[in-house]
Amino acid sequence: MPEMPEVETVRRGLIENVQGRKITHVEIRYPNLITGDVEQFIEFVTGSTIQGIGRRAKFLLIHLDNGYTIISHLRMEGKYRISADPSAIDKHSHAIFSLDNGQKLIYNDVRKFGRMQLWNTDDLANNKSIAKLGPEPLSKEFTFANLKPRIVRHRKDIKTVLLDQTVMSGLGNIYVDEILWKVKIHPETPADHLSDLDIQNIIEASNTEMQNAIAAGGSTIRSYLDANGHKGNMQNSLKVYGKEKTPCPRCGTEIVKIKVGGRGTHFCPHCQVVK
DNA sequence: ATAGCTGTTATCTA
DNA sequence: TTAGATAACAGCTA
DSSP states (O other): OOOHHHHHHHHHHHHHHHTTOBEEEEEESOGGGBSSOHHHHHHHHTTOBEEEEEEETTEEEEEETTSEEEEEEOTTTEEEEEESOGGGOOTTEEEEEEETTSOEEEEEETTOOOEEEEEEGGGGGGSHHHHTOOOOTTSTTOOHHHHHHHHHTOOSBHHHHHHOTTTSOSOOHHHHHHHHHHTTOOTTSBGGGOOHHHHHHHHHHHHHHHHHHHHTTOOOSSSOOOTTSOOOSGGGGOSSTTOTTSBOTTTOOBOEEEEETTEEEEEOTTTOOOO
16 A cells, blocks of 8 residues: 555544554554554553654654554555444454553554554664665755765665665656656666666655655555545646556657566656656 | 455565 | 565456
8 A cells, every 4th residue: 555655644644543542452453563562562562652653764653652663564454443443343444452541553554564563662773674764855864965876786676776675765666657758768778887877766756656656645546545545636746656558748759668677567668758 | 166355564685 | 596486365357
């Protein structure tokens, strides 16, 4: 489901609805959801109060008042819903957090790829998943000086490099296609062939794309919904993702879909040429 | 009906 | 380093 803008939208929804709430009960219906000891997870989370909700790249950080944080990754189709209605719970509801206001925070995940783990809040930077993340768009570390060396040391195609969360983080399959279209770079261009201007353009396009997508509440392509059950609007503004066989909005050439690094990849063969 | 696709990531092999 | 396969899982579509 989510790339960074979708996770950010979920974060904002959660802040509105669950910040300050005490978790009175936890039910884990799919133990593999939890990385680490499930019993300990339940024990430590139960009775704590949600202090705040943070985010690092595509990781949601649910900060508890007991010094621990739930690190939650939605992977492909993870979703949070807040509801007091029992019908909101179905066979894909894998974690249910009961709150002190009668509402339930329900984690749904059709494909069961998402994961949660408990970690010391003070030590998040040392968490294996968090520690290796590269700079993310809209952060102060997302600069040409930081990014250029991380990008051009790779000979792989640029699309794969941009999806590599250790190079830069937060971008996923949809927005990488959009960004490369915007800056007129072919997704299979070797990363070390890019000029300084290309890199600069990618940085700027990443920032504006993320900003726009967050403002639109993310993209709902197949299943994404925010914590209030709302769809995003950004899918209406996409230029190439899912637009194969339709005309490029810039030049009219038919958008094509190929596979790059195993991922479906959309681009304009006229605007975007390999360097 | 079956094969192939899907917004992610970790891990293993060559 | 990199490319590719595989795995986790379920549902949708051609």
